[in-house]
Amino acid sequence: MNLLGSPHCLLALSTLLTTLASSALAGKILVFPVDGSHWINMDLLIKDLHHRGHEVSVVRTSTSWYVKEDSPHYKSITVTLPEPISIEDQDFFVSFLNKMLKIQKSGGSPLATMQFYWQMLTALSEIHKEASQLVVEMFENPVLMQQLFEACYDVALIDPGLPAGVLVAHKLGLPTVFNVRWITSGEAHSVVASSPASYVPASGSALPNRMSFIERVKNMLYYVLNTCIDQFTVFPVYQELVAHYFGPETSFKHLLQATDIWLIRSDFVFEFPRPTMPNFVHIGGFQCKPSKPLPADLEEFVQGSGEHGVIVMSLGTLVKGLPTEITSEIAAGFARLPQRVIWRHLGERPQNLGNNTRLVEWLPQNDLLGHPKTRAFVAHGGANGVYESIYHGVPVVGLPLLFDQFENLLRLEMRGAAKALEVTKLDSQSFYTALQDVLHRPSYKDNMKRLSRIHHDKPAHPRDSAIYWIEFVMRHKGAAHLRTESYKMPWYSYHSLDVLAFLLLLLVLTVAGAVIFTTRLLCVRLCRTQKSKLE
Structure with missing residues (x-):
């Protein structure tokens, strides 16, 4: 019997060779x-x-x-x-x-x-x-x-x-x-x-x-x-x-x-x-990956949203919570929606919290964004959250707070996949209006889905x-062959200022030489003309 020909032996041999190679x-x-x-x-x-x-x-x-x-x-x-x-x-x-x-x-x-x-x-x-x-x-x-x-x-x-x-x-x-x-x-x-x-x-x-x-x-x-x-x-x-x-x-x-x-x-x-x-x-x-099944209690809450779906809100890992006067306006805006809301919130419980909103200290953000019932993502605009929303094709309502978050949301806005708001000017009406816009205007979802298709279309x-x-x-x-050595150049050489100075000097000398030559030639001709007149 040919043991090496056995599928199990071939698989074991392949695994062994892979392990040895690694x-x-x-x-x-x-x-x-x-x-x-x-x-x-x-x-x-x-x-x-x-x-x-x-x-x-x-x-x-x-x-x-x-x-x-x-x-x-x-x-x-x-x-x-x-x-x-x-x-x-x-x-x-x-x-x-x-x-x-x-x-x-x-x-x-x-x-x-x-x-x-x-x-x-x-x-x-x-x-x-x-x-x-x-x-x-x-x-x-x-x-x-x-x-x-x-x-x-x-x-x-x-x-x-x-x-x-x-x-x-x-x-x-x-x-x-x-x-x-x-x-x-x-x-x-x-x-x-x-x-x-x-x-x-x-x-x-x-x-x-x-x-x-x-x-x-x-x-x-x-x-x-x-x-x-x-x-x-x-x-x-x-x-x-x-x-x-x-x-x-x-x-x-x-x-x-x-x-x-x-x-x-x-x-x-x-x-x-x-x-x-x-x-x-x-x-x-x-860091993006396909979503996994949600915990049973969270899945039950999401499924209870019916055809309206859910909205996910998270402001990242660094911010424990916004001032109560801001979170209360956000809560009031959420309360007016037919959608259910899962909000990662660590600060003081906001006023005006609706029955449709569930506060959690932690949420499986990637798995929620990949859930088919998720309709929008309310986020601060951190890079990780932005890329996860692109990966899963979920449009964003942005509340930028710090650092690069303003620029990240600007880029999404220019691509028609997000709507950003100023946190300090936020009230329940403006927040509700922004949510309605992102939820019901098809262009936001369509644009984010297009970005998602492009993002996924990679060789690896x-x-x-x-x-x-x-x-x-x-x-x-x-990988020295991929690295430019331009950083070793003096700043004036990097910007070719020495070359420009040399060419400018050459031009000045050329023009000056041409002027001197022309002047001397004119002088010689003038002298000859005067001399011929005197003769």
Whole structure:
């Protein structure tokens, strides 16, 4: 009997060969995450890498509230900092949001706005000073550094929102992969790729890609502002460490620009078209997945909505709750609807809450958005929620609160798939009207379904692409052939100012020579004419 011909033996042999191949290609990965919602994205990659047989080590601080010390998917390297990083305190964002809402509600006087932004810049500087101490604590711990060197990692996977890991990876001589959308200077493209201010909106500008003259002026001012924040608030913190540990000739900005692969958490189905680079891999929506069945009690509530369906509301992981006067207006708007509402709410119970609305402390957002009875998503506009709504084709009513949420919802609005409202000007009528518009005007659903079809039409799932490129860097010890060396050029050479100056000088000399030659020729002819007349 031919045992090798048995289907069971062939399957077992195939499984064995796959396992052996995975083990042979398995490597060691050093991960530097950022806490909060960023960790949710990084954790997905870590689980996939662990599943493929890689050994993953995660550097975390002792005060981290999302990155746990014990995990079946990674080994933790816990570092105790002199002071906790502010953003690892959940109350930090609550306080930040309350200050911003207070300014917006008061009419946003120039003085109050300037004071707020000054406080914000001061807080930003402090956050980076606190985060930079991770480098000091690691470099000044010879036992830890010896262990890291002896571990012989193959690659460093870094979220450069807090870029301490960039310095550690450079010290260890590791190739690097960034899991990134936002970096110290704003959107990741701005660090390496060309970003023409004429049609690429600057971070924080909340402008479209088709701008009027006044909007282009505003955009240029935002570019200048972002550059100044980088040069005077963020870069000095890390440049001081770079100069101390690597010498004054090493540039922190160059360390950022020298990364091998950028896993960009964006997709051009959502982002505005712009120049990009060959080592930029776009993995927007990589956290999205098909929905799973809901818990029994939630499924019963959803099914009870009948033909009207349900509305899902969530404001993300960082915001515990809005002020009661705002949530009460939202509750009153919901109460007027025939749809049922599932609202993730952690703050004080709002007034005017209708019988159709169910408050929960946690909800399976992806599974609810993928449910056939879900009609709309009321969201703050965080990137994860936006991509999940695109993935499942659910139109959005947006309540932007912080950071990039205004820009995210602007992009969806321009594609006709969302309607955004100002939270501080919200009342029950305007909220109800927006919901009615999104629920009953077919264009919102149709446009979101179109975006969903485009988003799904890919040769590979974004998570598979991310894992492929991480392993690519491991196999080839980097990806220098995809990386531009333009960052090593002086700024005047990068912008070809020296070439323009040379050509301008050449033009001036040519014109001057032509003028001198013509003048001399005219003088000679004039002299000859006068001489002939005298004769």
